[in-house]
Structures are given as C-alpha cells and as structure tokens.
Amino acid sequence: MARSKQHNKLFSRIKASKLSDEVYNQIVLLISRGKLIPGDKIPSERDLAVDLGVSRQSIREALSRAEIMGLIEVRQGEGSFILSSINKSLKPPLTIIIEKEAGRIFEFLEIRKLIEGWCAEKAATEATIEDLENMEEILDEMKKVASKDKQWEELDLKFHLSFAKATHNVIAVHMMEALKTNFRPFFKFTKSMPRSEKIDVLWQHHYEIFTAIKHRNPEAAQEKVIDHLNFIEEKLKEDMDIIKY
Template sequence: MFSPIKSTKVYEQVIDQIKNMIDQGTLKKGDKLPSERSLVQQLEVSRASIREALRALEVIGLIECRQGEGSYIKTSFQDNLFEPLSIMFMLEGSNQEEIWELRKIMEVEAAGLAAKRITGGQLNELSEITKRFMKSEGEAEAVTAEIDKEFHYKIAECSGNVLIFDILKTVATLVDHFIKDARKLIIVHEGNKEILFSQHNEIYLSIERHSSVEARKAMRIHLDFANKYKSERTI
C-alpha cells in the first residue's frame, strides 16, 4: 500500500504514490480512496498536505470528491480533455482544417480497427443506429445530427482502443465548438442527406463484412465529402 513520506514537497509525493498505485493496478477506475484520516496515518503527513494533493488531483481530472462520501478515481475522462485541447488550439493559432485533419486520421483508422474487432453484439448495435439514421428522413435536423454523432462514436468504441474513443470524442466536440452546427449545415443542404445516408450505410456494410480496407475507404470518402462542404462555410 502506501509508505511514509519524508519530503519538502509533500503533496507532490502523495500524488506520485497515488499515481503509482493506479499504474500498478492497486487502484482502478471507480475505486474509493482511503479517507483523509487514513491517508494521514499511512503516509505520516499533515491533513493539509493530503487535502492539497486531493485538490490537485481533482483539478487535473483524475479523481472526483463527493460531498459526504469521499474521493473516487474517475470512471470517465473525456470531459477533462476538452478544455486543455481547446485552449491549446487557440493559443497555438491553429485553424479549423487542422481539427478536421486529426479527426480524419483517427476516424479512418478507427473504422479499420472496428472492422477487425467488432463483436456480434456491437455489430447489432451499429446496425440499429444505421437503421435509425436511414429512417430519420422526416426528423428534425438536430435529431439526425445526434444519430450521426452516435454512429461515429459507436465505431470509435468498436475499435477496441479506449484512447481513440476518448480523444475522438474530444476532437468531435472541438469540431462542434469551433465550427458551429457543422453537421446541421451539411444535412440541411439539398441532396446532402441522401448522400450521407448512402455513405453511412457503406461504412456499416464494410464493417459488417469485416473488411478493414473497405471500411477505411468508406470512412475516408465520407469525411472528405463533409470536409469539402464545411470548407465552403465560415465559422
């Protein structure tokens, strides 16, 4: 478990020990940390140092502190990625094209991995999402856009790579944040909805055939189409 700390930067040492326990698998997502009193006793440090360490871990998004319940290792980290990435995007003076380039790289590969790794249950779920998307002809643009987003997130999930899934959701949020209503703008343009239906169906069929080559190609065609239309719009 924990070992006593002898250091001038006490709270940093507390953080390092908690990180090491996560790395070793002693602490996992959703686990509750020992109480402040227990940490004080095990680490032989002051309560102030423990609280400082917990505050720092909460700020970086590793733990969540629940009033009256204690501190827990977080189970989801997508929200933690958005703010630093969006701020970095603005500070670096990046343009919207760079976001789309990153998204394309990740989504094309995610489709290829999904074709190889998707399970029977996941394929059924993706099939249902595809059918709902195809049947959304008369729905409001916002509804179709949400199903579209769900489709892409499911493929990222089916890639079997949690980093791709987490980062892609963040990148998709950046797209929506910096390119306002991007999906809606594409959908409302005459003729685009039918093209999107066809492209999404081809992506699904390629994954159903477990063809990584075809899935990557279908996703690339779809994103190139979306990017071309997006380029004609302004933020």
C-alpha cells in the same frame, strides 16, 4: 552521529481505507481496464450499494469524488456517466482555436481522417456481433429522425463513436470522445447543398462505412471514412466561397 527524528512526530498511524475510497478505486480500475468507457452509464446509487454491499452514503461520496476528478458527469434526472479525461484537457483549447480561426477546421479534419480512418480499419477486424448490432441500430434511428436536426446530429456523433468503441482500444475511444465535442461545425454546411439531399448523402456514407466493417474489409472501411470526410471538407470550402461572394 546524526540523530533520527522523533518517529512519533513525523508519522501518523495508518487507518483502514474508507469504503467510499474502495468504491472510487473500483471505478478508476474499471476505467483504466476499459470496462467502463466514455458515455457508459454507471448503475444507480441503490444498485451499486446492493452490488458492493456498502451504504448509499459511501456510494454517494465515491461518485462525488469521481465527479470532482473529472471521471464522471452527473446529469440531473439521468444518472452518472463516464467522461473522457482527454476530453477535459483538449476541449477548451481546441474549441477556441476552431472558433477563432475558421481555416483551422481543415487541420482538424486531417486529424479526424487519421484517427477515424484507423478506428474504422481496426473495427473491421475487432468488432463483435454486439458492436455491429449497435451500429446498425444507430443507422436505423438516424433514418427515423432525418427531419430533426438535433437528434440527427446526436446520432451522427454516436455512430462515429460506435466504430471507435468497436476497436476495443481504450485510448482510441477516449480520443474520439475528446474530438467529437468539436464536431458541431461539420454539421453546418447547408448553403452549397439542400438539407434533405445532405442528409441522404451522409446517411449513405455512414451505411457504407458500416457495411465495410461488417464485411470485415479493413481497407474499404478506412477508405469510406476518408471519402466521407473529404466530402465534408469539399462542402465546407464551397460554403466559405459562397460566404465570400
């Protein structure tokens, strides 16, 4: 008859969870439920400690663990922000492929058309008043910073993410967050079109996408996104032709 192992050698006594583990588990749960999405700012250590009734040390340990696991990003002087786990796994290979082979950018555009087209279509039926107000605010800000490249680009990215968030589909938001880190090359076409004209046209495209979503027209919303990306594709190809010659 087989002898059982000495149980006191094999198992350890179960200890109560550390408070920092409980805080960390809450962060994970909120992310999985879509209550915290990429780009969201987490309350400060002080506010979290008060809200959860634990010490700031417990909060600090939980946030440190979340950062190590790639769930959050701590920005000096700004706070802690939710990251996309998909972003962490996709960004390096996508960036390398796009940077090394220029033609791959058009394959990336095809994926953008599929995902962003669907997001706009879905947003047209799911967007809340708050979502629409957020999109409109971004468009207003884009007009104000039209002469400032970096700020314009940040707001452009923010607008595309805003209608992904308006789908209220957590996976879609994480996918868009991952894709947007590779959007930079799409801002660079300038040789085939004066910058001021480019900004005017792009802003109009964004406004038309927003209008279709606001008017609850899924087909038009999807169509406007694809028209916008087709335009960018055309201009990038024109730029490449200019560079060749």
